[in-house]
Amino acid sequence: MNIGIDIVRISRVEEMLRDPVRAGEVFAPEEMTADIQTMAGRFAAKEAYFKAVGEKRDWKSVLVLKHEGGMPYLVCPEENRAKVSISHDGDYATAIVLIE
Amino acid sequence: MKTELRTITDIIGSFDARRGTAIIYKNGFRTFRYSYPQLASLVRKCASLYNKHGIHAGDKIALWGPNRPEWVIAHLGAVYCGAVAVPIDIQALPEAAAKIVQHSEARLIVKSASRKPYLTDVPTLIMDDLEFDLDLPEAAPRETREDEPVDIVYTSGTTGDPKGVVLTHGNIMSNVRGIIEHLRVDERDSILSLLPISHMLGKTCGVLAPLASGMSVVFLGTMTAGAMFAAFRQERITIVLAVPRILQGIRSGVGSKLQSGGIGRMLSRLSVLTAGAPRAVKKICFFLIHRPFGFSLRFFVSGGAAIDAATVDFANRFGFKILQGYGLTECSPILTAERESEAGGKSSGVVIRDVKLRIAQDGEILARGPNIFTEYYKDPERTAETFREGWFLTGDFGELDAGGHLFIKGRKKETIVTPAGVNVYPDDVEPVLNAVHGVKESCVVGIPREDGEEVHAVVIPSDPSASATDIMHTANGHLNSSQHIQSLSFWAGPEFPKTTTLKIKRGQVRESVREARKGHVAAAVAPSKLRSLISQVTRVPVEEIAENSRLYADLKLDSIGRIELSSLITQEYFFDFEEDHITETTTVADLERVVASRAKLNSYFNFPGWPHWRIMVVARFLGMELLQANIARFFVRETVRGKENLRGLHGPVIFAVNHVSFGDHAVIFRALPFRYRYMFASPAFAEFFFLDKSRPFWERAWKKFTYFYGAATMALFPTSEVYSSKRALEHTGGIIDNGESILIFPEAERTRTHEMLPFRKGTAILLKNLRVPVVPIGHRGMEYIYPRDAAFPRFGKATVNIGKPITFGKESIEEITARLETEVEKLRHL
Numbered sequence: 001m002n003i004g005i006d007i008v009r010i011s012r013v014e015e016m017l018r019d020p021v022r023a024g025e026v027f028a029p030e031e032m033t034a035d036i037q038t039m040a041g042r043f044a045a046k047e048a049y050f051k052a053v054g055e056k057r058d059w060k061s062v063l064v065l066k067h068e069g070g071m072p073y074l075v076c077p078e079e080n081r082a083k084v085s086i087s088h089d090g091d092y093a094t095a096i097v098l099i100e
Numbered sequence: 101m102k103t104e105l106r107t108i109t110d111i112i113g114s115f116d117a118r119r120g121t122a123i124i125y126k127n128g129f130r131t132f133r134y135s136y137p138q139l140a141s142l143v144r145k146c147a148s149l150y151n152k153h154g155i156h157a158g159d160k161i162a163l164w165g166p167n168r169p170e171w172v173i174a175h176l177g178a179v180y181c182g183a184v185a186v187p188i189d190i191q192a193l194p195e196a197a198a199k200i201v202q203h204s205e206a207r208l209i210v211k212s213a214s215r216k217p218y219l220t221d222v223p224t225l226i227m228d229d230l231e232f233d234l235d236l237p238e239a240a241p242r243e244t245r246e247d248e249p250v251d252i253v254y255t256s257g258t259t260g261d262p263k264g265v266v267l268t269h270g271n272i273m274s275n276v277r278g279i280i281e282h283l284r285v286d287e288r289d290s291i292l293s294l295l296p297i298s299h300m301l302g303k304t305c306g307v308l309a310p311l312a313s314g315m316s317v318v319f320l321g322t323m324t325a326g327a328m329f330a331a332f333r334q335e336r337i338t339i340v341l342a343v344p345r346i347l348q349g350i351r352s353g354v355g356s357k358l359q360s361g362g363i364g365r366m367l368s369r370l371s372v373l374t375a376g377a378p379r380a381v382k383k384i385c386f387f388l389i390h391r392p393f394g395f396s397l398r399f400f401v402s403g404g405a406a407i408d409a410a411t412v413d414f415a416n417r418f419g420f421k422i423l424q425g426y427g428l429t430e431c432s433p434i435l436t437a438e439r440e441s442e443a444g445g446k447s448s449g450v451v452i453r454d455v456k457l458r459i460a461q462d463g464e465i466l467a468r469g470p471n472i473f474t475e476y477y478k479d480p481e482r483t484a485e486t487f488r489e490g491w492f493l494t495g496d497f498g499e500l501d502a503g504g505h506l507f508i509k510g511r512k513k514e515t516i517v518t519p520a521g522v523n524v525y526p527d528d529v530e531p532v533l534n535a536v537h538g539v540k541e542s543c544v545v546g547i548p549r550e551d552g553e554e555v556h557a558v559v560i561p562s563d564p565s566a567s568a569t570d571i572m573h574t575a576n577g578h579l580n581s582s583q584h585i586q587s588l589s590f591w592a593g594p595e596f597p598k599t600t601t602l603k604i605k606r607g608q609v610r611e612s613v614r615e616a617r618k619g620h621v622a623a624a625v626a627p628s629k630l631r632s633l634i635s636q637v638t639r640v641p642v643e644e645i646a647e648n649s650r651l652y653a654d655l656k657l658d659s660i661g662r663i664e665l666s667s668l669i670t671q672e673y674f675f676d677f678e679e680d681h682i683t684e685t686t687t688v689a690d691l692e693r694v695v696a697s698r699a700k701l702n703s704y705f706n707f708p709g710w711p712h713w714r715i716m717v718v719a720r721f722l723g724m725e726l727l728q729a730n731i732a733r734f735f736v737r738e739t740v741r742g743k744e745n746l747r748g749l750h751g752p753v754i755f756a757v758n759h760v761s762f763g764d765h766a767v768i769f770r771a772l773p774f775r776y777r778y779m780f781a782s783p784a785f786a787e788f789f790f791l792d793k794s795r796p797f798w799e800r801a802w803k804k805f806t807y808f809y810g811a812a813t814m815a816l817f818p819t820s821e822v823y824s825s826k827r828a829l830e831h832t833g834g835i836i837d838n839g840e841s842i843l844i845f846p847e848a849e850r851t852r853t854h855e856m857l858p859f860r861k862g863t864a865i866l867l868k869n870l871r872v873p874v875v876p877i878g879h880r881g882m883e884y885i886y887p888r889d890a891a892f893p894r895f896g897k898a899t900v901n902i903g904k905p906i907t908f909g910k911e912s913i914e915e916i917t918a919r920l921e922t923e924v925e926k927l928r929h930l
Contacts, residue, residue, distance in 0.1 A: 012660050019581065020166065020190050020214040021323075022667045028824055029213035029228050030868065030913060034220045047659060056680070059663075061825035063865065065913060075824070075861040075913065 004051025006044045007094040013040040026059040037093060041072070041086035045095035048084070049074060052097045105277065107269040108179045109244040111312045115140035118314050120287055123169045126331055127321030128826075129833030130870060134169055136314070139176075142231065144238035146177025151239060153208055153223065157182025160204045160252065162222070163298070164188040164197060165212035167319040170230040171297050172307055174210040179250055182242055186252050186264075187298035191522070193580050194218040200254045203262045204477065232909035246270040252477050253300055255429050255523065264477035265300075265429045272304060274470040275432040278452035279309045282437055283423070285339065287314030289398070292331055294320065294342040299521065300433040301403040306341045325353060326676040332394040340400045343521035344407040347400060347422060348551050349674020351414045354389060356698060363388070371417045382419030389418050399423050399440055404521020406508065408551050409446065416444040424448050426506055428494055430486070431455075432471040435494075436506045447505035448498075457500065458491060464512060465498040466491035514606050516545070519552030520671075522582040526606065529583055533557055533575045538566030543596055544585070545610040547617065557588045558609055560596070569641040576636060581668065584636065589613060629672060630692055637665045647689040651682055669695060711811040712838050717778045723813025724769050724777075732766035735893045736885055740771040741930065742902035746875065749905055752841045754867060755780065757877045758856050758924050759845035761886035763893065765814055767879060768843065771900040780841040781815035783832075785848075815840065824865040836870055846920060850888040856925060864916035867908055876903040876920060878927025901927040 014036050017023045023032070031042055042064040049062045063075040064084065074082045074097070081100040086093065105111055115122065118136035125132045134142070155161065161178045163185055165171050178185045186204045188197045190212065201209060201222055209219060213228045225233065250272055252264040280286075291310045295302035310317045318335055320327045323346075331337060358364040367386060374382055383390055390397075399421035402412075407424060415422045425437035426448035435457065438449035451457055455469040472492045475483045486493050495513040498506050516524040526544040533542035540562035546553040559571060572588045579585070597605040635642045638655040651657040657665065662682050669677040675698045682691070693699070710716070732738070753776075757768055769777060810816035815835075819828055835842055844866070846859035867874055881898030903923050908916050 008660070016660055016663060017214075017217060018193065019667065020212060021671075022663055023214045025667065026663060027214075028865070030865070032213045032216045034216050036217050039217065043660075058825035058827065061828075063824055063913075065861075067914070073861075075865055077862070079860050079862065080858065 002052045002054070002099045003097070004048040004053075005094070005096045006047035006051065007092055008040055008044045008047070010037060010040040010088065010091050010093050013043050013093070028060050028063050030065060031063055037088050038066075040093035041088055041095055044093050045072065045074070045084050045086055045097060048095045048097040049076065049082070052082070052099045053078070105312055106246055106273060107244045107248075108176070108250055108272065108308065109241070109269075110273075111276075111308065112140060112143055112176055112180060113241075114312070114314075115143075118287070120314060121316045122311060123172060124290075124316055124318045124335055125169050125321065126318065126327065126334075127168075128327060129829040131334065131837050132169065132871070139169075139173070139311075141238060142173045142234055143176040143180055145234040145236045146173050146230070147181035147239035148236040149225070149233055150177060150181050150183060150208070152236070153225075155181060155183050155208060157242070158184065159208075160184045160186050160206040162186040162188055162197075162201050162204065162206040162209040162211075163227075164190065164192070164209060164215055164219075165227040166190045166321070167293060167297050167302070168227070168321065169319065170210075170227045172311075172317075173234075174225075174227065174230060175297070175303075179244075180241070181239055182244070182248065184249050184252055186254070187303070188254075189296055189298045190215075191296075191580070191582060199262050200264075204252050204254070204264055229910050244269060246273070251300075251303075253298075253429050261479070263479065263482065265473050266475050266477050267300075267432055267473055271432045271471050271473060272308065274454055275304045275434050275452070276309045276312050278454060278471070279305055279434060279437070280313050282452045283339075283401075283440060285309070285313050285315060289313070289315040289338040290318065290336055290396075291315060291339040291341060292318045292320070292328070292335075292337045294323065294328075294340065294346055295403055295521070299404060300429045301427065302341070304432060304434065305401065305403065324670060324676045325349065325674050329392050332392060332397075336396045337394055338396050338398045340397070341403065342400060343404040343519070344402055344411065344552060345519040345521070345671075346674060347402055347407060347415075348411050348519060349672075351411050352673065353675060353698060354418075355414070356696065360697065375417070379419045379421075382417075386418045390420075393420075399443055401425070401437075403427075405517040405519055405552055408519075410550060412444055426496075426498075426508060430473045430492065431467060431469075431494075432473070434471070435465075435467050435469075445505070447501070447507050449506065450504045451506075457506065459498060459500060460493075463497040463499075463509065465494045465496050465506070465508075467494055468492065511546075514545075516553050516555055518555070518582065520582060524555050524583050529555070529557070529575070529579060529585065532578050533559065533571070533585075535578075536571050536574045538563045538571055541596065543591075543604050543606060543609045545606055545613060547587070547610070547613060554586045555584065556613060557585045558591050558596075558613060559588060560591045560594070567641075569643070573635070573639055573641070577639070581636075586632070589616070628692075630669070630695055631688065633665065633668045633672060634688065634691070637661045637668065645688055647687065647692075649688045650684075651686050651688070651691070652684050655688075657682070673698075708811065708817075711815045711817070712781065712835060712840060716812060716815070719812040720778050720814070723809065724766065728766040728813070729770050732763055732770060735895055736763070736767060736881070737897045738767060738770055739897070739899045740902070741899065742904075742927070743771075743773060745902050745904045746773055746776070749873070749875075750775075751872070752779070752836045752839055753872050753905060754870065754874045755841060755843045755877055756846050756863065756874055756920050756924060757843060758879065758928060759847045759850050760879070760882040761850060761888065761893075763882055763886045764845070764850075764879070765843070767882060767898055767900060768877060771877070771879075771902065776841055779839060780843045781817060781835045782843040783819045784810065784816045785818070824862070824869065828866075829869055832866060832870060836872055842870075846917075846924075851883075852888050854883050856921070856928070859917050859921045859924075861913050861917050863920070864913045867916060868913070873905040873907045874920065875905045876923040876927055877901065878903070878924045878930070880928050899930075901930045903927050 045064040050056045072084050072086050074084050078099050083098045086095045115136040121133050122136045122139040123134040161183050175185050186206050209222045210225045210227050246269045249266050251267045254262050254264050293306035295306050297303050358368050401423045412422050421443035423438045423443050427433035427435045436449040436451050458466045497509040529544045530542050540560045543558045547556040568588045576584045597608045631645050640655050666679045846863040847857040848860050851857045879900040885896040886893040
């Protein structure tokens with residue numbers, strides 16, 4: 001089982017999102033949402049995923065989406081074995097990814 | 101035909117009779133084409149969509165997105181129903197966009213998905229999904245008058261009152277007709293529009309005039325050198341419309357190639373000899389340089405800002421033409437332009453039809469003509485101030501020669517225009533500077549540099565020990581990257597020269613700085629462009645950046661910083677810089693080397709192109725038809741149902757099939773109608789093909805053989821991810837554009853039981869991005885004949901059921917995956 005965790009400052013993600021080219025490099029249109037906190041959580045989840053798989057891949061090779069109820073899930077090659085959990089507080093967002 | 105076009109609605113009307121392609125959109129992995137009749141229909145349906153949202157004639161619709169077909173559809177749709185478009189530059193800060201929407205009283209905004217977090221309280225349509233909303237009847241035409249407004253284009257910054265230029269059909273059409281005639285373009289041309297459509301030049305010259313004349317407009321989804329040259333290779337481009345920065349980027353790219361290698365240096369020397377030769381001769385001598393641009397290229401049109409003479413000369417040297425012009429948003433926008441026959445001159449050209457120019461006593465350029473706007477929205481005072489006795493005051497100084505050529509001499513206004521064509525307003529930057537600790541007062545001016553204008557800040561410090569670099573960095577931290585201060589100096593005196601109303605005399609300050617520059621260096625100046633970019637991102641002062649500084653360890657670059665730096669380098673140098681160039685150990689010197697040589701990354705694996713050559717149909721016939729299908733026939737009695745569902749279906753699709761055995765390909769192959777049988781590719785796990793070096797030689801050799809066999813006969817391409825990564829999308833997009841379908845097993849592996857495995861969501865991502873219909877196919881029987889754990893196949897019966905093609909639109913990833921699963925499951929049991 002592999003594990004990865006990351007924490008990020010929401011204000012830095014917000015700054016990055018202001019530039020549409022940068023935003024488009026990191027997030028797929030399906031991941032774009034109005035809530036910046038959620039976007040920051042998604043960014044942390046991507047970083048956590050790269051740590052779990054042990055290598056930095058294309059930003060969009062892993063997509064972080066939400067089920068109807070709000071639970072996040074990953075779209076990636078390890079889809080069936082990967083789990084993610086996200087949290088935010090104040091200016092910070094954090095995520096942890098487990099791959100069996 | 102041209103003389104009958106009096107309104108933009110007339111342009112839309114002319115589409116139905118045209119046969120060519122109106123818009124070509126290359127989004128980085130696929131090329132989408134819209135024919136003229138298709139575009140007309142979409143535009144009319146868009147007008148219906150607006151009506152559905154309660155938009156009436158005269159209402160304003162804001163448009164906020166990059167260059168793409170949906171922008172044109174959204175804009176022309178607004179025109180068609182009489183609404184007024186309010187374009188917003190995709191790079192605009194959210195605060196600036198909000199101000200524009202508020203001032204213009206826009207009732208609806210059509211925005212790019214990447215702008216979702218912003219302006220959330222305005223009724224919204226997402227531009228990327230626009231086509232999926234257009235399943236509506238076409239709207240009825242309405243009478244359009246020439247004096248009806250079409251656009252309100254804002255040309256001011258975030259602070260100060262927004263200035264909305266109102267342009268009518270008459271204004272814009274006179275420019276459209278004028279430009280078509282001036283540049284002698286017609287439907288045989290094809291223009292690569294790299295200027296944003298939100299900019300008036302990008303709209304009139306980059307979209308409306310081309311569409312009015314019947315040519316094709318090419319948009320790029322990603323603004324990189326690679327994408328541009330791919331466009332030259334794949335489409336027959338005759339005109340390129342770009343900002344000076346892009347042309348400078350091309351020049352430095354060509355320049356660096358000329359300096360590396362013997363041929364390059366030889367060509368450089370040759371260009372000295374051919375200096376005075378006619379263009380045709382130069383085209384022959386420098387054939388190697390012209391080749392990547394395609395041989396149909398007529399000329400480049402530079403716009404958005406003044407281009408530097410050096411780049412124009414460079415183009416001339418090698419036989420390329422760069423046309424310059426002059427205009428303002430208020431003039432729809434073109435006042436003057438060079439004719440193709442005079443390209444490469446030093447002037448901004450001569451007036452286009454119906455435009456009149458005059459030079460005032462103080463040297464200011466005055467203009468008059470049907471293209472000049474009539475009002476600033478809701479601002480009669482400002483409007484009155486810009487006219488004098490019926491002449492429009494451009495705010496620029498110039499001279500006209502005997503032949504009517506215009507030479508720009510300077511600017512009366514305070515706006516700074518960067519080589520990227522971005523307007524930087526001192527009124528926006530100064531308050532940010534003034535808020536920095538250590539700054540008493542500031543004045544921002546534009547200082548000319550070799551490639552254009554530079555944003556320069558002059559500061560009166562409140563604290564004598566204040567550091568210029570610190571002030572510059574702190575301020576830049578609060579500014580949009582296109583507004584960044586590039587150099588900063590301290591003002592010698594205690595006060596800035598001011599008018600009686602205490603407004604800073606920026607002109608005087610600017611002159612002082614220019615004089616001082618001639619002598620010594622300013623307090624903080626970016627020495628090397630790359631280091632200043634690194635400094636900008638890491639917030640480490642430039643002086644502290646050494647050659648051997650490691651980006652991660654020493655300069656504390658983090659992952660968000662790496663994204664920003666890559667983006668800046670790509671934009672600044674116009675070369676496809678990838679994030680992976682920067683690793684844990686990369687130093688500043690390493691980066692400088694990569695940028696100077698425009699090195700390409702040695703990627704782990706390059707998807708081969710040879711399996712997709714048309715000639716490989718022969719290999720597929722031999723391998724699939726003769727070999728595998730016959731083996732399959734031997735073991736499997738196959739029944740196929742549902743072939744009629746594919747009747748009338750043309751063009752590439754995605755076949756989504758359940759996965760049971762290694763014989764699945766052969767079985768499906770036999771089930772497909774002839775036109776799809778030899779034209780599909782299929783992804784397979786990379787591990788299937790490659791073994792690491794630790795395995796014995798013969799095992800690796802066998803794997804190599806199976807890889808080549810698979811690639812040749814089934815166009816198998818190795819990928820551990822049939823998903824959303826750039827490489828996977830580029831490869832699969834290329835396959836679709838090549839006319840081939842893709843056969844995918846959404847379960848990603850063979851099931852061990854008689855039940856399907858859950859479908860991977862990655863397949864849904866692929867479907868959404870490729871935008872082709874999906875044909876679900878469910879088969880049963882192979883689980884008895886050649887199950888996963890069997891060493892050898894048995895005899896038996898199999899049934900293949902082909903479902904109806906599904907075209908997905910705005911459904912979510914989960915919905916698409918669920919729907920596919922349901923359909924394939926149903927088909928399995930038929």
